[in-house]
Amino acid sequence: MVVTIKDIAEKVGVSVTTISRVLNNRGYLSDSLKKKVSEAMEEMNYQPNEVARSLLRKKSHIIGLILPDISHPFFGEVTKHIEAFAYDQGYKLMLCNSLHHKKKEKEYIDLLRASRVDGIIMGSHTMSVKDYMSINLPLVTLDRQISKSIPFIASDNYQGGVLATQLLLRKKCRKIAYLSGNLRLSLLAKQRHDAFLEQVSGQDAQFQFIVKQTDLNGFKYKEYEKLVSGLFQEHPDLDGVFASSDMLALQVLKQCRRLGKAVPDQVKVIGYDGISVGDAEDLTTIVQPIKMMGELAVRYLLLQIAGEQVPLETILPVRLSEKATT
């Protein structure tokens, strides 16, 4: 049985209106009355109705988080930090998994607006910029720049691409593959690819490079596996791979094991993200500041909710973590 303010009113022997005045601290209220009400609430284990309160306050203290796929470890880790930081600030998290479906993303945004979330963090986007501009809610995007007027948080994808490529070149790789998600998705991660191309363009005529990308619909590990095994079939003489996610890099390590190619002696492999499962493989990688990205996304969203200005572009540093695979 849920205890209502009617039950409290009966217990104390006053009207429901009086209890409501106590709850919202309105009008004259004697200290003894306040004490009686609060004791009755404690005794009966009364839970104030946040739904009703949010109507009065016009704040739900809920943040919507739209991600392409929570089961991808990068998003799992960033969500952990978003949740922890939001919780510390008194905010709850409503989780939406768009799975790259345009329709689902649109429905979720409508649903979040209807639920009166105070703002939305977007780590996914398939809708048009126009759709975003009409959301009319505080918004922060993660690793995606949707428009010049919506704040985004990202790490330095270009610098990450430079660091990864330079390492492979320094290690004397002569035939390097760049593997990535689909480059047509207008993600900031595409800058890793741009940096790779720029770094390899100065090499001599014998140097070779290959660029391979996954299909549009993203994080399907079976597809990663096919992509990587196809790559080694076509180019058995590869000696370096820059994978634009640690999950892709793990597939590269798997194929190397299957084909009996020694890592790092025959093939050097570098990943991207710095997630725990890459660490479990001693994978050399570019580490994104995942915790800081999650915290700043929440912080800039809450500042907007409070009516404050926030930076439109926030680009955080990355670092090279050299381990056993290069």
Next chain:
Amino acid sequence: MVVTIKDIAEKVGVSVTTISRVLNNRGYLSDSLKKKVSEAMEEMNYQPNEVARSLLRKKSHIIGLILPDISHPFFGEVTKHIEAFAYDQGYKLMLCNSLHHKKKEKEYIDLLRASRVDGIIMGSHTMSVKDYMSINLPLVTLDRQISKSIPFIASDNYQGGVLATQLLLRKKCRKIAYLSGNLRLSLLAKQRHDAFLEQVSGQDAQFQFIVKQTDLNGFKYKEYEKLVSGLFQEHPDLDGVFASSDMLALQVLKQCRRLGKAVPDQVKVIGYDGISVGDAEDLTTIVQPIKMMGELAVRYLLLQIAGEQVPLETILPVRLSEKATT
């Protein structure tokens, strides 16, 4: 600017009460009036206020999900399925990450009740049984049996333990380590340990086994790493490891690589869970039906919300997936 029913009322030229009657389909309403209101709503991009509606309906269509750690890939994958299935049924997900903190778990439950969630799926618990019994909301637990009266969904941990141990014995392992999370947490996963002990108890006098467990506070990969490296230091002659999670098994594979121990020739390794990152390592493992566990948790919660009876114990089958590490 958020469009309210007052704006719609002004636009159509009727009272707010009339608009409210249309929205809730109460009393006599002419078809032409209904058409005018719905056209005005569409034109002005009106979003019905779910918060206000949930007060009327006494249903929020929100499910609370409390997990120990969303960044652990097993929970990431189960959450993906919970979210997708809840979405199909018109439910939203409020995500709570307890990080094994008793205080945070308790606060979250109070918060979820205050937000009038329709029910809670618990994949975490540190509170006492008494605290759970007083929640007074539909509840389903995942992989945890809190009390005889709260429905739980799990996979067959005992059978998984049998399958894993029998495989290592069949492969002629003579010194096997069982690695797990902390056995004092009263998780159903402890049955894997019981099954292991029962299976190895029939072996001859030369057969040896070791049981190692992590500290209480769970998913810290650095701690996994120390646990595993300590294990090989103490027992350099180990020839089999049954790790009770794929994440632990990945740490075992890493140590084997570092120590130059060939897998599976010198050490055979089997994990538990069947998550994608294990697959990326060609890891032999016990596969839990993660999708079915997530879907049934939602289904049984919604049935309870609808006032229906559900099974108190649901134990789903597991299977052995034999790959490259045994």
